[in-house]
Amino acid sequence: xxxxxxxxxxxxxxxxxxxxxxxxxxxxxxxxxxxxxxxxxxxxxxxxxxxxxxxxxxxxxxxxxxxxxxxxxxxxxxxxxxxxxxxxxxxxxxxxxxxxxxxxxxxxxxxxxxxxxxxxxxxxxxxxxxxxxxxxxxxxxxxxxxxxxxxxxxxxxxxxxxxxxxxxxxxxxxxxx
Amino acid sequence: xxxxxxxxxxxxxxxxxxxxxxxxxxxxxxxxxxxxxxxxxxxxxxxxxxxxxxxxxxxxxxxxxxxxxxxxxxxxxxxxxxxxxxxxxxxxxxxxxxxxxxxxxxxxxxxxxxxxxxxxxxxxxxxxxxxxxxxxxxxxxxxxxxxxxxxxxxxxxxxxxxxxxxxxxxxxxxxxxxxxxxxxxxxxxx
Numbered sequence: 001x002x003x004x005x006x007x008x009x010x011x012x013x014x015x016x017x018x019x020x021x022x023x024x025x026x027x028x029x030x031x032x033x034x035x036x037x038x039x040x041x042x043x044x045x046x047x048x049x050x051x052x053x054x055x056x057x058x059x060x061x062x063x064x065x066x067x068x069x070x071x072x073x074x075x076x077x078x079x080x081x082x083x084x085x086x087x088x089x090x091x092x093x094x095x096x097x098x099x100x101x102x103x104x105x106x107x108x109x110x111x112x113x114x115x116x117x118x119x120x121x122x123x124x125x126x127x128x129x130x131x132x133x134x135x136x137x138x139x140x141x142x143x144x145x146x147x148x149x150x151x152x153x154x155x156x157x158x159x160x161x162x163x164x165x166x167x168x169x170x171x172x173x174x175x176x177x
Numbered sequence: 178x179x180x181x182x183x184x185x186x187x188x189x190x191x192x193x194x195x196x197x198x199x200x201x202x203x204x205x206x207x208x209x210x211x212x213x214x215x216x217x218x219x220x221x222x223x224x225x226x227x228x229x230x231x232x233x234x235x236x237x238x239x240x241x242x243x244x245x246x247x248x249x250x251x252x253x254x255x256x257x258x259x260x261x262x263x264x265x266x267x268x269x270x271x272x273x274x275x276x277x278x279x280x281x282x283x284x285x286x287x288x289x290x291x292x293x294x295x296x297x298x299x300x301x302x303x304x305x306x307x308x309x310x311x312x313x314x315x316x317x318x319x320x321x322x323x324x325x326x327x328x329x330x331x332x333x334x335x336x337x338x339x340x341x342x343x344x345x346x347x348x349x350x351x352x353x354x355x356x357x358x359x360x361x362x363x364x365x366x367x
Contacts (some may be wrong), residue, residue, distance in 0.1 A: 039308055049367070071326055071328035072329060072331075073217060083292075084291035084292025084294060084319065085291055085292070085322075085323075085329070087291075087293075088291050088292055088318060088322075088323060089323065091318075092320075092323060111219070112219065113219060113220070113323060113324060113325070114216070114219055114325040114326045115216065115218070115219035115326070117216050117217075122351060131275070
């Protein structure tokens with residue numbers, strides 16, 4: 001399975017040229033790495049030509065894009081990814097917004113094609129209830145076991161009985177010895 | 178005392194279970210039946226999306242529309258294959274597509290061009306390795322690829338006589354996939 005431009009395989013043009021060349025001094029490697037770091041962060045940001053003229057619509061497109069998974073890179077949103085599929089999806093999101101779709105309609109358009117996995121924040125439903133409930137369940141189990149453990153360690157209730165007169169006399173004898 | 182002894186065995190049992198799980202996943206990955214990055218298709222059981230795509234210039238084949246697929250599907254199950262000449266796994270599955278086409282299975286090609294990227298080598302690639310496709314559509318901008326919910330190449334869809342998508346393979350149709358999955362499905366939807 002190969003994405004058209006997954007970040008790991010092709011990445012930026014700068015890195016590709018560096019990889020294609022013969023062995024080079026380390027200074028070149030450092031420069032290439034720096035160029036890669038700079039260019040990848042610069043490319044991850046949206047191309048200005050992609051943006052919608054209306055800032056309010058563009059803000060909605062950004063918000064939707066941040067919630068959609070890029071299926072080539074899988075742990076990036078389409079807003080952060082420079083894969084070609086992410087670019088195509090960003091364009092489709094903007095087209096739908098410009099055509100008058102609501103945010104929900106745009107998201108449904110993408111989910112209809114890619115399934116709920118495309119949502120970076122999974123919706124709460126019968127399929128995902130275990131996922132959403134697991135933090136609370138684990139916390140509850142931890143709290144329960146901690147309570148059981150502490151209760152078992154607690155000393156027996158009630159203060160020790162008072163010393164009898166005989167015991168008090170013996171204690172006094174021991175202390176004055 | 179016995180319950181305490183059981184507690185000592187518990188980590189061993191968990192370790193064995195985890196080992197069995199990893200072993201199953203690794204053998205699955207080796208056979209091509211398990212892909213840890215795989216995403217189930219949202220389109221299974223739904224009709225193939227409607228589209229019309231221009232021909233691949235120089236291929237000598239006509240363009241491709243959903244109508245062509247529907248018409249061919251009336252004769253039996255058809256395959257829709259997304260490919261690109263720069264895609265190495267496409268080369269892996271290519272002999273199997275050629276084999277299926279020679280057996281009379283209708284195989285349609287969609288030349289994947291996401292993100293405005295061209296595929297100038299496509300015609301030469303088909304000339305060199307053989308052309309299994311009845312028709313080839315060029316998907317400029319990857320719009321049809323998105324309608325099919327693809328996220329890379331190669332991807333192949335099996336469409337039955339009613340025009341319903343029955344199966345999707347994200348990745349190459351290896352010999353194993355062909356024998357274990359595709360052939361039984363082609364028989365079932367014949």
